Amino acid sequence: MLLGHGAAAQEAFPREPVQAVLAAALGAVLERHLDAAPPADLGLWTLRGLEVLDPQLKAEMQSGTLLLNAGDRLLAARPLPPPLPNAPPDAAAPALALGLAALFEAAWQASPLLRRAGPERMLRSGFEELFNHLDPYSRYLTPEEAQAARGRRIGQVGLGLRLAAGRGREVVLATVTPGGPAIEAGLRPGDRVIAIDGEPVSAQDLAGAAALLEGPAGTEVVLRLQRGGRRFQVRLLRSLLPPETVHVERRDDILWLRLDNFSTATDRHVLQALTEGFPPDGARATRPRGVVLDLRGNRGGLLGQAVAVAGAFLPGGVVAQTAGRHPDAARIYLAALGDRTAGAPVVVLVDGRTASAAEIVAAALADQGRAVVVGSATTGKGLVQLVMPLPNGGELLVTWSRVLAPKGWPIQGLGVLPALCTSLGEEATAAALARLRLDDPPMAAVLARERAARAPVPASEVAALRSACPPAEGRPGDAAIARILLTEPNAYEAALAR
Incomplete structure (x- = not known):
């Protein structure tokens, strides 16, 4: 069930689907994350993710109540229920998700920026801010990203090449896999990669350069390269490669x-x-x-x-x-x-x-x-x-x-x-x-x-x-x-x- 990416894709805020995602996600964090965090903190951090999309919004917590403001105006407030004695760690998730979904909807109605961003981007920003307070590796994958990740877990989708840092800030091809798209296009180890799909790349962000290469099998990626004094461009079709590790x-x-x-x-x-x-x-x-x-x-x-x-x-x-x-x-x-x-x-x-x-x-x-x-x-x-x-x-x-x-x-x-x-x-x-x-x-x-x-x-x-x-x-x-x-x-x- 996709939530849509903008106002054109979704005229009314999909409150129930958003609440369902928040309940499942927050329940998982409360029950399983390595470090315990109070439900109130999780709620506040998630709500503050909306501030990234619209700086006019301001989330805060006062006396156990989540408040959402737009400038000097209070948009909505939702009290959080007190913790239940002897309850499992994830017991607070449904009520927390209920309050957050209501606050998300109030923000959506008040902010053109959020309506243009869409509910999926609102969820992503909320989870990004939440995990900024927890650890550097937990993250949320959108439905499209999750589908691509599942494909990579089943088999390595790629181009038959591996990047490495060259001289200075240069990114070069470290290896080219036999039988892969890169070698069939005539690429060689040592070729310098200047840009991927028009995005300049640097050895200072090698992980970011590698991420630009990822994508579903059957899609294309355009590489701008340099070999000696010659610059050239190739189109590579991502294929399902046997793992050559x-x-x-x-x-x-x-x-x-x-x-x-x-x-x-x-x-x-x-x-x-x-x-x-x-x-x-x-x-x-x-x-x-x-x-x-x-x-x-x-x-x-x-x-x-x-x-x-x-x-x-x-x-x-x-x-x-x-x-x-x-x-x-x-x-x-x-x-x-x-x-x-x-x-x-x-x-x-x-x-x-x-x-x-x-x-x-x-x-x-x-x-x-x-x-x-x-x-x-x-x-x-x-x-x-x-x-x-x-x-x-x-x-x-x-x-x-x-x-x-x-x-x-x-x-x-x-x-x-x-x-x-x-x-x-x-x-x-x-x-x-x-x-x-x-x-x-x-x-x-x-x-x-x-x-x-x-x-x-x-x-x-x-x-x-x-x-x-x-x-x-x-x-x-x-x-x-x-x-x-x-x-x-x-x-x-x-x-x-x-």
């Missing part, structure tokens, strides 16, 4: 695995690569000396895939834990596949763009003493969102649990800190490697503090820990450091968690 190479007697993200088939590709590299009946002399798991630029994906991939390197034990306010949010994820590398040494490469599921893998292998992490502090995205369907066909992504590493420290905010930091420059990296060769791990004290941290971690402690190895884009020398560690067992052992 794992790239495998055996080089210098090392198995190199680069994971772009964690999609539905990532674990199968990793298991295949490890089985081919470390066959159960193969001679030890033919096996690679170690594995480099490259998670730089990996923004995450499916939690279950992260657990499975980490489990392929672990003999057993905890991969991750989740904890939240709702009883169902508490879970322990165990390694179940068994180590498919026969105990071979592993180096994990990370950078400031490594996030979410990729951080879970890096944290698990580091905490279990199974791998040495090299690079910089990662993003620190350790919150899990629950997808809640809404009556209008939209969806609410509600943050309901935090991810804890095997040793109990929270990934959110802290990120994963490496055992060997490469983001402080070549001289600092060389000095850190020299200390490892002397069995003096340079990050030992910082890593011990991180693993002793418990949620919620004070912002000052987060800043202090991350400053020891600031997040940065992966360095060209990271691979060389990984190769050194895998060829120098003493330095590798010194860097492992103790």
Whole structure:
């Protein structure tokens, strides 16, 4: 059930559908969000979202009553019912939604700006303001956005390319997938992307540039590019691509695995690569000396895939834990596949763009003493969102649990800190490697503090820990450091968690 986007699409305010969406959404937040918030605060924050669309509006709370003003004029007031003793957390949602829908309607009637925006935009703005007070990852998806998101969850809709930061503020093509629309159009890695659908792009907002590429299968996107001194334009048709998330190479007697993200088939590709590299009946002399798991630029994906991939390197034990306010949010994820590398040494490469599921893998292998992490502090995205369907066909992504590493420290905010930091420059990296060769791990004290941290971690402690190895884009020398560690067992052992 679509609510319409403007006055032309909807002459009268659809009060009942809006109330139904508000009731379902607020009930989900009250019951499941990681942090409890009073219903009155949720109502006030949601109502203030209308101020973004029309600055003449003013929402406030006085003595348990929500007030909506237009300039000096009171438009409407709705008292909030007192909390019910021993009631479930979401019991206040229906009455809160009833009052908010009435206030939304009063605002609609008084504001031409809101009528032009439409009820769907009013809901979106209300939820955006609500989540501005809660966490950075909960969000509302309109029915159209939810439909596209469902399509991406079923299969990766894309163009067969991946963006990366180039020199300065340049955005370049990092990879071009064989068989995809980009390679069929003649695009190559290293091509500079100037604009997407007429929108200029910059490495300062790489996520925004990537978002411009998203869209349903069968739709077109126009890219303006530069190769050398020549500028040109291509039209690419988005298609349903098989997930090509794992790239495998055996080089210098090392198995190199680069994971772009964690999609539905990532674990199968990793298991295949490890089985081919470390066959159960193969001679030890033919096996690679170690594995480099490259998670730089990996923004995450499916939690279950992260657990499975980490489990392929672990003999057993905890991969991750989740904890939240709702009883169902508490879970322990165990390694179940068994180590498919026969105990071979592993180096994990990370950078400031490594996030979410990729951080879970890096944290698990580091905490279990199974791998040495090299690079910089990662993003620190350790919150899990629950997808809640809404009556209008939209969806609410509600943050309901935090991810804890095997040793109990929270990934959110802290990120994963490496055992060997490469983001402080070549001289600092060389000095850190020299200390490892002397069995003096340079990050030992910082890593011990991180693993002793418990949620919620004070912002000052987060800043202090991350400053020891600031997040940065992966360095060209990271691979060389990984190769050194895998060829120098003493330095590798010194860097492992103790």
